[in-house]
Amino acid sequence: MRVSKYVPLGITKKKNGIFSVVDVVAVLTDSKNPRDYWYRLKKRMS
Template sequence: MVDKPNKLIVFQSKEIRRIWHEDEWYYSVVDIVAALTDSTNPRDYWYKMKIRVKEEDGFEPSTVCRQLKVEAPDGKMRATDCSNTEGVLRIIQ
């Protein structure tokens, strides 16, 4: 059993939300995009990236994501695209 199921992790000084779901960690894709791109609007960047990748490669990034509720900056639990480690690696390759 995991002690802190919704613990934040830090990557390159950016917080990445995660949640323990079905016996594995799922990470907020928007947070990963923010950490890797320094985009001013990572949610929009992720939205456009999903469209671009689908058109160019035929890969649907949403297939490796699940909508899970994680704590938002305002303290409320909000649904966001999350992916396990394997899915995250596939998205960023």
């Protein structure tokens, strides 16, 4: 997976990285436009 190129938005007290949903979608789907993929997925779920 290409996780290493994404920088966490923040770090918790337990040193866990916090990532945006769009970054996670990009890694899991290999979408060319993860923001659009997330937008359409949210519309389908509502």
